[in-house]
Amino acid sequence: xxxxxxxPEAFHTPGQYAxxxxxxxxxxxxxxVNFITQNWILILVALASGAMLFLPxxxxxxxxxxxxxxxxxxxxEKGVLxxxxxxxxxxxxxxxxxxxxxxxxIDTRLPQVVKNxxxxxxxxxxxxxxxxxxxxxxxxxxxxxxxxxxxxLKGWRTAELPVEKSA
Numbered sequence: 001x002x003x004x005x006x007x008p009e010a011f012h013t014p015g016q017y018a019x020x021x022x023x024x025x026x027x028x029x030x031x032x033v034n035f036i037t038q039n040w041i042l043i044l045v046a047l048a049s050g051a052m053l054f055l056p057x058x059x060x061x062x063x064x065x066x067x068x069x070x071x072x073x074x075x076x077e078k079g080v081l082x083x084x085x086x087x088x089x090x091x092x093x094x095x096x097x098x099x100x101x102x103x104x105x106i107d108t109r110l111p112q113v114v115k116n117x118x119x120x121x122x123x124x125x126x127x128x129x130x131x132x133x134x135x136x137x138x139x140x141x142x143x144x145x146x147x148x149x150x151x152x153l154k155g156w157r158t159a160e161l162p163v164e165k166s167a
């Protein structure tokens with residue numbers, strides 16, 4: 001029951017007490033339901049933005065390195081650079097020292113190329129999109145230190161790092 005209903009009839013007329021709202025004095029459940037029905041768009045936007053923030057965490061938090069950080073990892077930790085593009089893309093130009101393991105052949109070829117599962121692996125593709133999927137696939141094989149280069153070969157070239165072509 002609303003507190004306004006408990007007031008004498010004189011207070012029900014428009015005037016200084018007309019601003020009393022019944023929903024302020026209602027049960028907490030009714031307040032929540034009213035808020036949700038009146039602000040559903042705001043709630044929907046908040047949920048969508050929250051989902052976009054936590055989606056990477058739910059997908060396994062694919063990590064990425066800048067090209068410069070990848071070079072440091074290769075030099076300091078003896079990391080292996082793996083190019084997951086197809087053969088024609090690899091032949092057209094690849095990072096110097098990169099080993100070619102096409103994305104479709106990761107399960108069979110990677111254990112031959114990188115035998116120690118504790119070795120840091122840096123994955124590269126053309127723009128970074130295929131590398132993210134390859135990172136997840138490589139981690140399923142049991143390799144622990146796997147990262148992708150953000151921006152792929154494009155980011156590598158932007159950082160003005162050496163690129164070579166296959167003969």
